[in-house]
Amino acid sequence: MKAVQYVEIGRAPEVREIPIPEPKPGQVRLRITAAGLCHSDWFVMGLPQSVMGHALPMTLGHEAAGIVDKLGEGVTEFSVGDDVAVYGPWGCGACDECTRGRENYCPNAAKLGIRPPGLGAQGGMAEYMIVDSARHLVSLQGLDPVEFVSLTDAGLTPYHSIKHQLANLPAGSTAVVIGTGGLGHVGIQILRALTPATVIALDVNEEKLAHAREVGAHHVVLSNADAPAAIRALTGGVGADVVFDFVGAAPTLETARASVRIDGAIEVVGIGGGSVPVGYGTVPAGASVRAPFWGSRSELIEVLALARTGQLKVSVERFDIADAPTAYARLHDGSIVGRAVVVP
Known part of the structure; x- marks a missing residue:
């Protein structure tokens, strides 16, 4: 074979x-x-x-x-x-x-x-x-x-990460998705299906941002040094309730750190080799950082069920x-x- x-x-x-x-x-x-x-x-x-x-x-x-x-x-x-x-x-x-x-x-x-x-x-x-x-x-x-x-994987991994953060994404909240490729474009759809959060998507070129809009992002922002300021502007200066980094490289994690709100959360989903320093003064007060891995068998069943409804x-x-x-x-x-x- x-x-x-x-x-x-x-x-x-x-x-x-x-x-x-x-x-x-x-x-x-x-x-x-x-x-x-x-x-x-x-x-x-x-x-x-x-x-x-x-x-x-x-x-x-x-x-x-x-x-x-x-x-x-x-x-x-x-x-x-x-x-x-x-x-x-x-x-x-x-x-x-x-x-x-x-x-x-x-x-x-x-x-x-x-x-x-x-x-x-x-x-x-x-x-x-x-x-x-x-x-x-x-x-x-x-x-x-x-x-x-x-x-x-590209559905189960973001689903597992997003499901963990559902309590932090009520009406009026904001979720940032960094990287709208294989996992990220599915993550946007899962966020829209499971939460009322406003979704801000980041990526490196206009083609990928256009695709992010097509799959449900409310706002799109180029992923560069100006992205944290743009996210702050879109959130009235508060920052994002949850940042999902599907890249995980040093520059994107710095964007996540600079964009998350006080008592918010960063989910480091991508394996780009970066890290986030965690300690007093390194992230906003109360902010948490988590590195999830893949997902459970029951969550895969749930993801496939969601796909059957046409939402993914x-x-x-x-x-x-x-x-x-x-x-x-x-x-x-x-x-x-x-x-x-x-x-x-």
Whole structure:
């Protein structure tokens, strides 16, 4: 079968022929119908070998959907032919967090060597994929896998972050979204669906800001050194109740710090390598900073349910599996608007 693999440290991913895997007891094999690309893939591919901690080659793709193709011994929860999405943050399955469906916060995964597909385990950017447990599958229930596969991360991650802040986003509040790409453009829609907050979107060019308006932002601001002043002006000098930074780089986090109100909150969702100093005098009084990770299985079910109502749409650019390396190059240089999806 064809698979998009990260083969060697420092080299771009490539399409390779590898054997079709066989499911072991408790596992499920999917025939992949769609797999999303993500900046997290580039983050992993940028790690040195000493930090990476897992073997290469590795099939990429932590956003995956497919049709159940073969069941390992003992699997009864799904049937061959079922159309499913993969819940990506795999945990031990036995701790308090995992038993509540919050495998994204499993305290045992790292020490047990359990890693998400495409981010350590073999992923879904291939013709077939092995899912380690039926509990990591969620029924699509009629959703188009190509259009909605990205919700397994690009929807689930902002949903988890926004849901945590719902009490801080009542009528009259303001939410700032920094970065309106793969996660951010879905985050804007989730904010509009779940809250009455005014949404201010920031990005680096007019094309991306126009897209942010199309998906529901009330105001758009160029992401530069003048952005905090613009946000203050739009909020009567008060600042934003919550800033969601879907970039996470040093400049955007400085914008977040300078834009949040007293007793507000900053959600550092992006993995751009920046940080926010927290202490007396470094952020407004009472302001909190949180670094959420992915989301729970029940939240993925909620995200897909929200999509079925028509309130979430993912802007998708489709690629054949042979063109996946080109798609990754375009993702890296910022020329993808929305989400890139590989269709084997």
